[in-house]
Amino acid sequence: xxxxxxxxxxxxxxxxxxxxxxxxxxxxxxxxxxxxxxxxxxxxxxxxxxxxxxxxxxxxxxxxxxxxxxxxxxxxxxxxxxxxxxxxxxxxxxxxxxxxxxxxxxxxxxxxxxxxxxxxx
Numbered sequence: 169x170x171x172x173x174x175x176x177x178x179x180x181x182x183x184x185x186x187x188x189x190x191x192x193x194x195x196x197x198x199x200x201x202x203x204x205x206x207x208x209x210x211x212x213x214x215x216x217x218x219x220x221x222x223x224x225x226x227x228x229x230x231x232x233x234x235x236x237x238x239x240x241x242x243x244x245x246x247x248x249x250x251x252x253x254x255x256x257x258x259x260x261x262x263x264x265x266x267x268x269x270x271x272x273x274x275x276x277x278x279x280x281x282x283x284x285x286x287x288x289x
Contacts, residue, residue, distance in 0.1 A: 183238045186264055188257070195261070196241075198234040199269045205231075209270060225262045226250040232265040 181198040188195060200208070208231055211224050220228075229250050230242035242250065250258060 181234075181238055183234060183236070184268060186268075188260065195264075196234050196236050196238075197232045197265060197269050198238050198240075200231045205270065212266075212270075220262075222251055223247065225258065228265050228270060229258065229261050232269045233261065 181200070183196050183198050186195050186197065187193065199205070208224070208228055211227075212220060215221070215224070226247040230240075230244070230246055233241040235241055
């Protein structure tokens with residue numbers, strides 16, 4: 169891979185902050201690398217019209233929540249811990265991840281295309 173291609177593909181994940189409703193706790197999410205994003209987004213598309221499995225909910229949370237510095241907060245070993253956590257908290261974390269770092273609906277695609285076109289002017 170050339171230096172230009174390497175620079176083009178290198179990426180520091182953006183970290184966003186959110187406050188958990190009803191608490192003063194702050195959580196951080198990072199946009200996952202493409203391979204993680206694609207695997208989870210594909211699994212979500214396969215379950216359209218029915219609820220996501222508990223394992224997919226846990227993988228989505230593990231793939232997006234991080235420490236303030238962007239390091240992953242959870243590992244593959246954390247999936248069981250997530251599955252045993254408070255259901256309301258888990259579902260908030262899951263839904264927030266879907267609305268932010270895993271958002272891939274038509275509106276999100278349009279926004280990316282619009283930003284790309286604006287950058288070419």
